[in-house]
Amino acid sequence: MAGKDLKDLLIHQLKDTYYAENAILKALPKLAEAAKADELKGAFGLHVPETQKHVEHLKQVFKLVGERAEGTEFPAIEGIISEGEEAMQEFGGSSALAAALIGSAQAVEHYEIVRYGTMLAWAKQLGLGEVEALLNETLVEEENTDEILSELAEDSINAQAA
Amino acid sequence: MAGKDLKDLLIHQLKDTYYAENAILKALPKLAEAAKADELKGAFGLHVPETQKHVEHLKQVFKLVGERAEGTEFPAIEGIISEGEEAMQEFGGSSALAAALIGSAQAVEHYEIVRYGTMLAWAKQLGLGEVEALLNETLVEEENTDEILSELAEDSINAQAA
Numbered sequence: 001m002a003g004k005d006l007k008d009l010l011i012h013q014l015k016d017t018y019y020a021e022n023a024i025l026k027a028l029p030k031l032a033e034a035a036k037a038d039e040l041k042g043a044f045g046l047h048v049p050e051t052q053k054h055v056e057h058l059k060q061v062f063k064l065v066g067e068r069a070e071g072t073e074f075p076a077i078e079g080i081i082s083e084g085e086e087a088m089q090e091f092g093g094s095s096a097l098a099a100a101l102i103g104s105a106q107a108v109e110h111y112e113i114v115r116y117g118t119m120l121a122w123a124k125q126l127g128l129g130e131v132e133a134l135l136n137e138t139l140v141e142e143e144n145t146d147e148i149l150s151e152l153a154e155d156s157i158n159a160q161a162a
Numbered sequence: 163m164a165g166k167d168l169k170d171l172l173i174h175q176l177k178d179t180y181y182a183e184n185a186i187l188k189a190l191p192k193l194a195e196a197a198k199a200d201e202l203k204g205a206f207g208l209h210v211p212e213t214q215k216h217v218e219h220l221k222q223v224f225k226l227v228g229e230r231a232e233g234t235e236f237p238a239i240e241g242i243i244s245e246g247e248e249a250m251q252e253f254g255g256s257s258a259l260a261a262a263l264i265g266s267a268q269a270v271e272h273y274e275i276v277r278y279g280t281m282l283a284w285a286k287q288l289g290l291g292e293v294e295a296l297l298n299e300t301l302v303e304e305e306n307t308d309e310i311l312s313e314l315a316e317d318s319i320n321a322q323a324a
Contacts, residue, residue: 004256006323012252013265016245076269079241083178090174094166103175103280107238110276111269118265121312125320150283158287161168 010122011067017115018058019071024108025051027081031105034088037098037157043148044105050141054112057134064131080107099161102153109146116142172284173229179277180220181233186270187213189243193267196250199260199319205310206267212303216274219296226293242269261323264315271308278304 028051032044062069084104091100116139123132190213194206224231246266253262278301285293 004253004258006258006261006320008256009249009253009258009262009265009323012249012262074245075241076238076245077241079237079239080273083236083238087171087174091166091171094170096166096168096171099168099284100171100174103171106280107273107276110272111242114269114272117312118268118315121315121320122261125324150279153280153283154287158168158283161171161284162287 006122007065007126010119010126011065012072013115013119013122014058014061014065014067015070015072016074016076017112017119018055018062018069019074020077020111020115021051021055021058022071023077023081024112025055027084027108030088031084031101034092035098035101037160039152040098040101040157043145043152044101047145050145054138054141057138061131061134064128064134077108077111080104080111083107096161098157099153102149102157106146106149109142109149112142113139113146168284169227169288172281172288173227174234175277175281175284176220176223176227176229177232177234178236178238179274179281180217180224180231181236182239182274182277183213183217183220184233185239185243186274187217189246189270192250193246193263196254197260197263199322201314202260202263202319205307205314206263209307212307216300216303219300223293223296226290226296239270239273242266242273245269258323260319261315264311264319268308268311271304271311274304275301275308 028044028048032041035041035044059069087100087104091097116135120132120135120139123135190206190210194203197203197206221231246269249262249266253259278297282294282297282301285297
């Protein structure tokens with residue numbers, strides 16, 4: 001234990017995030033299916049190939065740090081996704097469904113944003129330039145998705161739900 | 163179901179967040195105890211009275227929307243906290259412990275940031291000015307805590323862990 005260092009922590013977090021991205025990839029089609037609003041359906045649909053790219057980025061990062069790409073089951077993302085599914089059920093058929101879906105999707109995005117942000121700082125500290133660049137590219141896209149969802153909510157979805 | 167609207171969604175989320183804040187209040191002393199670095203111990207310690215204030219804000223918000231203050235057990239925050247506890251065990255005694263603790267605490271902060279951000283947008287849409295003000299005050303403090311933790315990590319903790 002005492003011999004563990006920041007690189008071990010980065011690998012620990014990579015496995016968490018790899019698991020999370022794959023869990024999100026499974027959850028996205030359900031979100032897209034539940035979304036009635038075309039714009040929201042589109043936003044969720046668009047995030048599928050992006051998430052696939054993020055998984056590829058992680059595979060490259062695993063290679064760069066000399067580790068096999070593998071996920072470890074972590075409870076946080078499962079909890080966040082299951083809360084989303086629960087809200088989908090509770091607000092299904094109501095005017096607030098789309099707002100609930102956006103809220104759930106943004107909780108997922110923020111989980112990714114914080115994880116990538118932390119890993120990015122660790123990669124920087126470790127002088128892993130290529131890893132840093134890959135993680136940063138993903139982080140920027142996650143932040144962008146979060147921004148798109150906020151705009152969608154504030155421009156139309158929340159008003160329709162009120 | 164079909165009759166549910168944005169106010170119901172806000173109440174749903176308030177119960178989630180009330181549960182989360184109380185869970186965080188229980189977890190913070192454990193984080194502070196595990197933190198060896200004085201600055202980090204201080205940051206966690208400082209967040210206890212802030213979190214108590216956030217719980218009070220939520221109680222006021224419940225009153226403003228005419229609901230009894232109560233939490234509903236939600237799995238997301240439990241998952242995020244238990245990942246933190248797991249990292250604490252895995253990296254306990256290692257040079258990377260403080261970095262792991264900061265990473266876990268920032269995951270908690272971001273969960274709160276996204277929930278408060280979403281609720282704030284909903285309160286705004288519903289024209290609930292006082293609710294909006296209370297949620298915003300908490301949100302600003304959570305963002306501030308997140309910023310302090312990032313600076314601490316980048317200024318000293320990550321370098322000590324590398």
